[in-house]
Amino acid sequence: MRANDPTPSSDIGNVACSRVFHGGCTLRLAKGDDFVAVFRGTCVEQRRFLVLRDRPFPGPVKEGPQRAIAAILRAGWLCWSDHRGLAQVATAWTRQRANIVGGGGRG
Incomplete structure (x- = not known):
């Protein structure tokens, strides 16, 4: 693992x-x-401590290391x-990924 890889x-x-x-994925910045780091599905990995906006999860939740x-x-601007x-x-x-994988997000 490189020094600048996402936190495991x-x-x-x-x-x-x-x-x-968002878009069937979890994006996490430590x-x-x-x-x-991008994970498939809804991943919480560990406990939630600070919730800014709480809504029902958009599908089954994957717990633990992913x-x-x-x-x-x-x-550079993102903290x-x-x-x-x-x-x-x-x-x-997710928009860019849909355009590459799904041909403009249609499939």
């Missing part, structure tokens, strides 16, 4: 982080990480505690 899922309970659930499916280089910024990254990433 098994260690996330020791680090402050933000999560966004304090000190250079990459946003393997990331992607790592997105963190933009781990910037939930709105992380939501913007999530929207852009």
Whole structure:
């Protein structure tokens, strides 16, 4: 593992982080990480401590350590505690992924 890889899922309970659930994925940015970790489905990995906006989860919740499916280089302006910024990254990433995989998001 490189020094700037996302915090491993098994260690996330020791680090402050933000999560966004969007487009069938969970995006998580931990304090000190250079990459946003992307997980398939709704992943909480560890306990939730600070909830900014609580809604029912968009599907079954995966608990415990998970393997990331992607790592997105963190933009220089994005801080781990910037939930709105992380939501913007999530929207852009899922839109770009839909265009690549689904042919413009249609399939």
